Amino acid sequence: MPGTAASRQFPCQTCEVRDKVICAALDDEELRHLSAIATAVELKAEGVVFHEGDDSTYLFNVVTGSLRLSKLLPDGRRQITGFLFPGDFLGLSIADVYAYSAEAMTETSLCRFSRANLTKMLERFPKLEHRLLDLASNELAQAQDHLMILGRKTAIERLLTILLKLAERVGQRDSNGMTIELPMSRTDLADYLGLTTETVSRTITRLRNEGAVKTPNWRTICIPKGVELALRTGD
């Protein structure tokens, strides 16, 4: 019966990412405790979560929206190390400062934990720490794929690789193939892929001319069904 102590709803129970990120490791009773130390954070497009070098006071779940993680060289050169989407975790760091900046690419909502509180939860629920290790291992594997992109792939291979990866995260499948609503600018893509905006633009044009993709507008990319299959099996 609703309203009784045993069945009262708390926010996490109805969360869009209840079965992802760190929450997936906990049952409802345990999640109630985690819920108590969580704070909702809302960000507009281009809003800053934290800067490289800030004290790493908080950790976050991504609930809705999209983020970019980036590092800067002193002269301004930028490398984007990852794009985050709902269900991703943010803020793992052994040092006491963040090793990268995190910015919203679109309107975004996060679930925030203070490091101190979360550490206590980890001690209480070892399952949580196990889940974090899984997430970290995943990130590590992704980073290694990214290293291969940057170190050894050509511009066109880089672009196709990330398009396929984005298709898995944010793609809509229909009878014609995949449609991707890009949350990021050409500059963001370039800084992720180790290229310039001009090269990204030229490469997309080349793909369009070859019939590999369609671009109804700047932020939308369609991959026809046949092409997608060919790509997954290796060109």
Added chain:
Amino acid sequence: MPGTAASRQFPCQTCEVRDKVICAALDDEELRHLSAIATAVELKAEGVVFHEGDDSTYLFNVVTGSLRLSKLLPDGRRQITGFLFPGDFLGLSIADVYAYSAEAMTETSLCRFSRANLTKMLERFPKLEHRLLDLASNELAQAQDHLMILGRKTAIERLLTILLKLAERVGQRDSNGMTIELPMSRTDLADYLGLTTETVSRTITRLRNEGAVKTPNWRTICIPKGVELALRTGD
């Protein structure tokens, strides 16, 4: 008194990396249990620990020596994702297969755990899992630095970055500056830095001509004291 049950030595107690890797998280009593599931593994130079795609049955501590981790594209292009030295941990993977190959660059000894056994230990000693998360976070931060190298730095910057990093891990400091005994070939360096052996060679030559390094022989690089300082402060 030596020889009694309470004080009997077991191998881990005298291990060179007792205070590093995952063992640092445990006291002597706990370490005794970990010791029971560990197997020593010895490798010659160029020996293979495992291949990309193998079942990830084991995890390892690096005790002595040096390893390279690498991924291959179908056409043979190689990206080295990391170099490992004593105290590093090897084998973190969420999937049931390794995401990269691991090969010894020099004579190497490892401490091997089966995944199944180690998982049991993690349940028994949450401190161990916490330690693994720390190690994974560290690796993640390293991977992000590596992404910056590959995506945004020039050949000479790439080389200087890795030389400084190697100096920290395997460098000998004396009155003249740092001396690095490189465990890896030019090809390994190239595949780590996203370059070719020719470019690595030319870049080292250039550094030598500019007086930034000395190379008594192929595998030895010296960084004079003044140069090292200039590099750390940003050229």
Added chain:
DNA sequence: CGGAGTGTTGACGTCCGTCAAGTGGGGTGG
């Protein structure tokens, strides 16, 4: 309608890759 921002296209330059020919040091064997 006009301006600003993002994306595209073009002309040209450059850094690094490719291909090929040395060079030198360590190991083997005579």
Added chain:
DNA sequence: CCACCCCACTTGACGGACGTCAACACTCCG
């Protein structure tokens, strides 16, 4: 102990992929 070879490394000549700089196009605003 020396001669030879092998392999890793170096060096040179050249080319190409991508970067740079600049002009232009499209769209979203007011």
